[in-house]
Amino acid sequence: MISLGLLGLPGTILHAQDSPPPEASTVPPRTAPSAGPTEIQIGQPVRSTIDEQDPQEDNRYYEEYILTLAKDDVIRVEMEADRNTPPLNPDGRPIDTYLEILPQGNRAGGVRNDDRGIGDLNSRIIFTAPESGLYVIRAQGFYRHRGAYVLTVSSLGRAVPPRLLERDRGTGRFGPDSAVGEEGGQAFRYIDYSFSGARDERVRLRLDAGEAEGRLELRAPDRSVLVQDIGLGGDSMADLFAVLPEAGTYTVRARAPSDAEVDYVLELTRGRAARPDEVLRLTLDREESSTLTIDSPIRRPPDRARIFYFYQDYELVVQSGQPVTIELNADSFDPILEAGVMSPIGFAMAMQNDDTNGLNSQLVLRPDRTGVVRVRVRSLGPAVGAYTLTATAGLPRPRQPQQPSAE
Numbered sequence: 473m474i475s476l477g478l479l480g481l482p483g484t485i486l487h488a489q490d491s492p493p494p495e496a497s498t499v500p501p502r503t504a505p506s507a508g509p510t511e512i513q514i515g516q517p518v519r520s521t522i523d524e525q526d527p528q529e530d531n532r533y534y535e536e537y538i539l540t541l542a543k544d545d546v547i548r549v550e551m552e553a554d555r556n557t558p559p560l561n562p563d564g565r566p567i568d569t570y571l572e573i574l575p576q577g578n579r580a581g582g583v584r585n586d587d588r589g590i591g592d593l594n595s596r597i598i599f600t601a602p603e604s605g606l607y608v609i610r611a612q613g614f615y616r617h618r619g620a621y622v623l624t625v626s627s628l629g630r631a632v633p634p635r636l637l638e639r640d641r642g643t644g645r646f647g648p649d650s651a652v653g654e655e656g657g658q659a660f661r662y663i664d665y666s667f668s669g670a671r672d673e674r675v676r677l678r679l680d681a682g683e684a685e686g687r688l689e690l691r692a693p694d695r696s697v698l699v700q701d702i703g704l705g706g707d708s709m710a711d712l713f714a715v716l717p718e719a720g721t722y723t724v725r726a727r728a729p730s731d732a733e734v735d736y737v738l739e740l741t742r743g744r745a746a747r748p749d750e751v752l753r754l755t756l757d758r759e760e761s762s763t764l765t766i767d768s769p770i771r772r773p774p775d776r777a778r779i780f781y782f783y784q785d786y787e788l789v790v791q792s793g794q795p796v797t798i799e800l801n802a803d804s805f806d807p808i809l810e811a812g813v814m815s816p817i818g819f820a821m822a823m824q825n826d827d828t829n830g831l832n833s834q835l836v837l838r839p840d841r842t843g844v845v846r847v848r849v850r851s852l853g854p855a856v857g858a859y860t861l862t863a864t865a866g867l868p869r870p871r872q873p874q875q876p877s878a879e
Contacts, residue, residue: 509536509608514547517624522567522613523560532570534612539625541601546628549573551611552594557620567619569612571595576606586614589658598654600631602695634664634723640740646681646728659730660687666723667740669716674743676766676856677701677724679710684732686710690777693720698777713766713854714777743767754786754847756796760861764805764851771850781808783850785819788863790839797868800833800849804857809833810848819846826852836868 512518518537526533541547553566561567574582588596593614601607611623632651635642642665650661669675679686688710690699701712716722726738743766750769754760764782771780790796800809812821825833837845849861 509538512537512539512609512623512625514539514625514627517622519554519620519622520611521557521560521618521620522611523618528616531615532612533616533618534610537609537611537623538576539607539609541604541607543601543604544631545601546598546631547601548596548598548626548628549609550588550594550596550624550626552622552624554620554622560618565617566593567621568593568614568617569595569621570614571597572610572612573597573599574608574610575603576608596654598628632664634666637665637667637724637738637740640667640742642726642738643736645735646684646732648733650728652730653727660727661730661732662725662727663736664723664725665738666721669719669722669742670745671716671719672745673716674745674766674770675714675716676741676743677710677712677714678739678741679726679736681710681726681728681732681736682734684728684734686736687727688712689725689727690714691723691725692777693718693722695723698722711855713779715770715772715779717777741766749785751785751787751846754788754798754861754863756788756863756865758862760786761858762849762861763858764849764856766856768856779854781851781853782856783848786847786849786861788845788847790837790843790845792839792842794839794865795867796837796839797864797866798835798837798847799862799864800859802832802857802859805855805859806831806852807833807859808850808852809835810850811835811837812846812848813844814846819848821848834868 520535522533522535524533526535528534549571551569551571553569555566559566570584570586572582572584583597583599585595585597588594609623609625611621613619642663644663646661646663650663653660653662675690677688677690679688686709688701689697690712692698698717699712699714701710724738724740726736728734728736752760752762762784764784768782768784770782772778773780788796788798798809798811800807806826809825810821811823812819814820823835823837825835839845847861847863849859
């Protein structure tokens with residue numbers, strides 16, 4: 473699985489096909505030095521051995537190579553165990569590889585990969601250079617693994633510049649001419665779009681790729697991934713919400729499976745910046761109908777783009793010793809019902825219910841004093857849609873068991 477740092481666009485290829493690993497007889501017998509990185513050339517596989525004489529960091533022995541790249545160069549780096557050489561590990565297995573690419577002099581950021589696919593202990597990274605300069609490729613053994621390996625760097629051309637998301641909408645078709653990327657050993661087709669956003673602006677991105685399972689990624693102006701979304705359950709529609717952390721140009725990547733040949737529609741909805749929460753009044757025995765929208769209050773991590781959920785708060789007056797049943801129903805999102813009080817540091821939840829009747833929610837309050845209860849309607853995850861909320865005096869009525877239908 474590829475982990476994303478603050479560099480580049482891992483998973484960016486231009487119509488490239490995987491090539492088989494080089495035969496042992498065709499690999500030049502070159503050994504990497506253990507002190508300082510050595511230059512590596514694109515298209516020239518390198519064979520070397522990681523052993524206990526090599527430097528170690530985070531319980532991984534490693535050897536380093538250096539490569540010059542221009543901005544937007546796309547490369548594929550593969551590190552494979554050389555099975556023609558006797559293993560050095562006590563368990564008798566070839567080296568379990570671990571691969572990393574990072575700009576020279578910057579150890580904090582980087583792109584890493586352990587296993588390029590399920591059941592495959594070799595490593596692969598698809599990397600797009602964010603700037604021209606020198607990049608270090610660190611070939612490693614996972615958790616003190618040692619052994620012989622083959623390291624290959626292949627050129628995949630240059631990154632395709634993103635299209636402008638004109639009028640916040642983009643249409644096209646995934647097909648054989650689409651750009652192809654790879655993540656976690658799985659290939660995909662993609663198209664990149666760009667749009668301008670303001671600091672603290674809320675955005676919603678929706679991708680309809682027909683029967684294909686769509687996926688969306690939102691990238692910051694520095695190209696780091698902010699938020700990712702996959703199709704919701706069995707729904708092929710990808711739906712992504714975010715709060716933009718700064719003003720600038722953002723990139724959204726629309727993805728589909730590698731064999732997809734379908735039309736798509738990508739739409740951007742813009743919301744307002746944060747505003748004071750509005751608390752509504754909930755009255756006994758009266759149904760409230762409302763909608764969670766992109767402008768509803770949200771919970772999110774501090775200084776992060778990701779949204780935990782949308783919500784709406786209500787106040788309900790309760791009497792000591794008089795139970796109240798609250799029911800929340802929604803069709804377009806999975807609703808969660810919470811009850812509590814407001815404290816000096818915010819909402820203090822005392823009760824919560826997710827699923828009572830299907831995905832709908834129900835709470836039974838048994839107040840021991842008269843006062844005001846805060847009732848929160850919220851979504852499970854970032855989702856929006858219409859809902860109904862009802863508070864009824866008394867305990868819930870027993871549900872009648874369903875009678876089997878007569879055939």
